[in-house]
Amino acid sequence: MLDVLVVGGGNAALCAALMAREAGASVMVLEAAPRPWRGGNSQHTRNLRCMHDAPQDVLIEAYPEEEFWQDLLKVTGGITDEHLARLVIRASSNCRGWMRKHGVNFQPPLSGALHVARTNAFFMGGGKALVNAYYRSAEQLGVQIRYDAPVASLDLRDGRFLAARLENGERIEARACVLAAGGFESNREWLREAWGRNERGEWPADNFLIRGTRFNQGVLLKFMIDAGADIIGDPSQSHCVAIDARAPLYDGGICTRIDCVSLGVVLNRDAERFYDEGEDFWPKRYAIWGRLTAMQPGQAAYSIIDAKAVGRFMPPVFPGTQADTLPELARKLGLDENRFMQTLNDYNAACRVGTFDHTALDDCHTEGIAPAKTHWARPIDTAPFFGYPLRPGITFTYLGLKVDETAAVRFNDKPSDNLFVAGEMMAGNVLGKGYTAGVGMSIGTAFGRIAGTQAAAAAQRN
Amino acid sequence: MTELENLTRQAQAEVRGSIPIALTEDQSEVARVMQICNACRYCEGFCAVFPAMMRRLEFNKADVDYLSNLCHNCGACLHACQYAPPHEFGVNVPQAMAKVRVQTYGDYAWPAGFGKLYKRSGLTLCVALAAGLALFLVMLKAVQGELFHGPGGGSFYAVFPHNTLALMFGVVFVLAVVALGKGVARFWREVSPGAATGPAVAEAAHDALRLKYLDGGHGKGCNNEDDAFTLQRRRCHHLTFYGFMLCFASTCVATLYHYFLGLEAPYPAASVPVLLGSAGGIGLVLGTAGLWRLNLRRAPEQGDTAQRPMDRGFIALLFLVALTGLLLLALRDTGAMGLVLALHLGCVMALFLTLPYGKFAHGIYRGAALLKWAIEKRQPNKLQLGSD
Numbered sequence: 001m002l003d004v005l006v007v008g009g010g011n012a013a014l015c016a017a018l019m020a021r022e023a024g025a026s027v028m029v030l031e032a033a034p035r036p037w038r039g040g041n042s043q044h045t046r047n048l049r050c051m052h053d054a055p056q057d058v059l060i061e062a063y064p065e066e067e068f069w070q071d072l073l074k075v076t077g078g079i080t081d082e083h084l085a086r087l088v089i090r091a092s093s094n095c096r097g098w099m100r101k102h103g104v105n106f107q108p109p110l111s112g113a114l115h116v117a118r119t120n121a122f123f124m125g126g127g128k129a130l131v132n133a134y135y136r137s138a139e140q141l142g143v144q145i146r147y148d149a150p151v152a153s154l155d156l157r158d159g160r161f162l163a164a165r166l167e168n169g170e171r172i173e174a175r176a177c178v179l180a181a182g183g184f185e186s187n188r189e190w191l192r193e194a195w196g197r198n199e200r201g202e203w204p205a206d207n208f209l210i211r212g213t214r215f216n217q218g219v220l221l222k223f224m225i226d227a228g229a230d231i232i233g234d235p236s237q238s239h240c241v242a243i244d245a246r247a248p249l250y251d252g253g254i255c256t257r258i259d260c261v262s263l264g265v266v267l268n269r270d271a272e273r274f275y276d277e278g279e280d281f282w283p284k285r286y287a288i289w290g291r292l293t294a295m296q297p298g299q300a301a302y303s304i305i306d307a308k309a310v311g312r313f314m315p316p317v318f319p320g321t322q323a324d325t326l327p328e329l330a331r332k333l334g335l336d337e338n339r340f341m342q343t344l345n346d347y348n349a350a351c352r353v354g355t356f357d358h359t360a361l362d363d364c365h366t367e368g369i370a371p372a373k374t375h376w377a378r379p380i381d382t383a384p385f386f387g388y389p390l391r392p393g394i395t396f397t398y399l400g401l402k403v404d405e406t407a408a409v410r411f412n413d414k415p416s417d418n419l420f421v422a423g424e425m426m427a428g429n430v431l432g433k434g435y436t437a438g439v440g441m442s443i444g445t446a447f448g449r450i451a452g453t454q455a456a457a458a459a460q461r462n
Numbered sequence: 463m464t465e466l467e468n469l470t471r472q473a474q475a476e477v478r479g480s481i482p483i484a485l486t487e488d489q490s491e492v493a494r495v496m497q498i499c500n501a502c503r504y505c506e507g508f509c510a511v512f513p514a515m516m517r518r519l520e521f522n523k524a525d526v527d528y529l530s531n532l533c534h535n536c537g538a539c540l541h542a543c544q545y546a547p548p549h550e551f552g553v554n555v556p557q558a559m560a561k562v563r564v565q566t567y568g569d570y571a572w573p574a575g576f577g578k579l580y581k582r583s584g585l586t587l588c589v590a591l592a593a594g595l596a597l598f599l600v601m602l603k604a605v606q607g608e609l610f611h612g613p614g615g616g617s618f619y620a621v622f623p624h625n626t627l628a629l630m631f632g633v634v635f636v637l638a639v640v641a642l643g644k645g646v647a648r649f650w651r652e653v654s655p656g657a658a659t660g661p662a663v664a665e666a667a668h669d670a671l672r673l674k675y676l677d678g679g680h681g682k683g684c685n686n687e688d689d690a691f692t693l694q695r696r697r698c699h700h701l702t703f704y705g706f707m708l709c710f711a712s713t714c715v716a717t718l719y720h721y722f723l724g725l726e727a728p729y730p731a732a733s734v735p736v737l738l739g740s741a742g743g744i745g746l747v748l749g750t751a752g753l754w755r756l757n758l759r760r761a762p763e764q765g766d767t768a769q770r771p772m773d774r775g776f777i778a779l780l781f782l783v784a785l786t787g788l789l790l791l792a793l794r795d796t797g798a799m800g801l802v803l804a805l806h807l808g809c810v811m812a813l814f815l816t817l818p819y820g821k822f823a824h825g826i827y828r829g830a831a832l833l834k835w836a837i838e839k840r841q842p843n844k845l846q847l848g849s850d
Contacts, residue, residue, distance in 0.1 A: 036548050043544050046504055105680040107507030111516055124680055125542030126504030132541060132689040248551075253544050255501035311845045315519050317501040 002028055003459035005174035007151050010040030012423025013180035014134035015448025017143050023456035027143045032150035033215045039131035040182050041212035044253040047120040049438035051093040058106045063119045065089050071436055079432025087405055091446035103133030115283045120438040153223050159411040161419040175459035176418040178451045183397035183424040184218020186210050194235035207299035211393045214250040230402035230410040233428030239435045240290030243393035246318045258388045259313040262376050264305035268296040271339040278375035287435045294392040301390040302333055307382040320386035329385045348379035400428035407451040418458040420451035483523045488561040493521035495558050498551055505539040509675040510835045517843055528653040530562035531831035534675040536684030537764040560766035567823045572644035579819035584771025590815040595808035602804040609801045618727050621800045634814045641818035646826050655834035666833035687759045698752030705745025712739035728794055746784030750777045776821035783809045
């Protein structure tokens with residue numbers, strides 16, 4: 001009989017498979033996607049948040065455990081588990097040698113990402129290159145890999161894993177199992193239910209785009225919830241950013257982001273501003289604009305800039321709607337021209353321009369309008385004008401299975417003897433809400449490796 | 463174009479700067495792909511194409527031609543790409559750039575009409591080879607009366623007089639150099655890179671001679687049949703390139719011997735021309751054989767399969783030049799000497815004839831693109847992207 005069955009094919013699954021194989025177990029990976037789409041959301045990632053006490057190859061200065069923990073505490077608003085969080089943080093400090101051994105290459109921080117040069121180690125070529133490296137290494141080590149192999153259910157007995165059942169009915173037994181099959185963000189029905197109906201009678205989730213894989217349908221998550229596994233997290237919590245409304249429904253990845261929010265104003269469908277666009281540096285704020293946009297009518301928003309902003313933000317993948325006058329821009333965007341002009345005129349009149357500096361929290365701000373724009377406020381008055389349509393884009397959901405430091409799945413607070421979980425399926429233990437760049441990969445790598453080791457040990461016990 | 467349209471375009475040019483030149487379909491594809499890559503940038507560590515792209519927000523014809531020639535077709539960015547097919551964005555940088563590259567060779571070719579030869583490069587090469595071989599075999603027949611001669615070879619120049627050969631190859635070689643030079647000069651003017659400094663030239667030379675951008679940015683090499691990295695392409699290319707240069711050096715030394723020392727070929731086995739030529743010939747045979755094998759196994763989505771006749775034709779011709787050269791060395795004291803010499807000279811003539819209209823051009827244009835990059839990276843970046 002097979003020792004370890006790994007359900008899933010992304011970073012956490014591969015880390016588990018490699019660790020289990022290195023521990024001497026026979027291992028099979030079941031990836032739901034066909035080969036070209038393998039790797040789940042990991043193929044869209046780009047870095048790993050890493051604790052380090054001194055400069056390390058691509059990482060500059062230091063990022064000590066305490067600072068990492070405080071960052072996590074801040075973004076989650078305390079909805080985290082300190083014990084598990086610190087375990088992830090410490091693991092992030094010493095996993096990169098192992099990653100390199102399996103073929104992952106690191107590169108200095110990408111341009112436009114220098115704000116994380118100290119905290120995040122970037123994968124050369126991005127997450128798909130990492131996924132490719134892990135698959136190559138796994139194949140070389142003799143891990144069996146099956147694509148197009150979505151698992152529909154598990155056979156469990158008294159909290160013990162017996163076998164997995166594929167959608168085609170095939171039953172695969174193993175001595176131990178690691179679940180690393182992602183969140184449920186690609187399941188439109190579930191998202192709809194989780195976000196519910198708002199006071200306007202809309203189903204907000206119907207207008208969400210999914211930034212990652214279409215294969216994270218949450219089938220196993222739902223199965224485990226129904227099977228009575230202990231769960232953690234709020235189904236409406238996720239990594240959610242404002243992305244270009246023209247992005248594809250799935251797999252838009254990084255390039256659909258719109259980085260000019262802080263250089264202009266953002267209006268909703270009613271041509272009204274709704275939040276301080278200049279509250280803080282964009283990299284520190286981009287993750288709240290998904291939710292902000294989700295709260296607007298039609299879950300739509302428009303980032304408006306003028307010629308002064310061109311060349312000052314990461315180039316967007318889709319060209320903006322361009323116009324030589326503001327009324328023309330309003331018409332082209334399909335917004336009410338009068339309200340649009342009133343909002344823009346009010347904003348322009350309220351700007352108190354000091355010394356503009358988009359690399360600092362400068363003194364350009366508004367007075368007398370609500371919401372205020374507290375930095376980088378300059379009148380939008382120089383043609384040509386550009387508008388970019390925004391929509392909420394979900395990266396991954398936080399609802400997951402509750403774990404302790406062994407990564408064991410729990411039933412009524414009792415750990416399973418041979419069933420483990422890693423990656424997005426349990427990231428909610430550490431990440432109750434909010435996000436900080438690269439921490440998803442830190443969690444996936446740490447718990448993937450733990451789950452693999454534990455599963456191999458469980459297989460040897462049984 | 464009507465007078466009015468002309469005036470309108472001039473007026474627009476005065477307002478907006480230069481008129482953007484319409485892109486071909488292949489160039490538009492590179493511009494489209496670069497727009498996506500510029501918003502992603504995950505690949506910037508692989509090679510120079512991405513850092514060069516990041517200094518631009520729009521991609522006009524000159525930019526597209528420049529970036530496409532800077533691309534070494536290593537394949538790393540294709541296998542790492544989250545937007546590669548089957549993704550609906552369909553990003554395939556090496557393929558898009560390969561298609562433009564061959565177009566630039568044709569567009570800038572001199573004389574202009576000869577640019578078409580790149581489109582049928584396999585055929586061009588076969589015709590040149592046939593012509594070269596026929597020429598020398600006919601000459602041999604005329605001189606020797608028969609293809610094989612009695613035992614005891616001896617002087618090459620008894621078969622083909624030295625001055626005849628020097629004139630024939632000298633003229634063709636000079637023409638090839640002029641044609642390539644004129645083409646790359648036009649390319650250089652269009653990409654308007656600024657003045658070359660010593661360090662920029664040194665860096666470009668270093669990057670070209672070491673094939674820096676076939677090392678993957680991490681030293682493990684580039685891709686060939688799949689997402690695994692290999693140094694074989696780089697090594698085989700080195701064998702081929704340096705083998706070629708050794709053969710060239712051998713010819714140069716022999717020319718010096720002939721005109722300045724009065725020493726005539728054939729030279730003894732331990733002489734400088736023979737040693738250089740033998741080493742070069744062996745390098746070329748091994749290198750081209752390796753490149754051929756790698757080319758057969760290359761993932762079809764890497765690069766432009768329509769150019770395989772050009773790539774393989776060039777590899778095969780270099781192989782034949784080297785093989786016949788080595789054979790000539792081995793058989794020069796036999797009755798087959800005249801025949802092998804004719805075959806060798808025919809192959810070399812075909813190579814010289816097609817230098818400006820085949821795969822050889824890639825080295826010249828890529829060298830120019832590398833120099834432009836070395837110059838450009840030393841200039842201040844005009845963009846101030848906010849996230850930095």
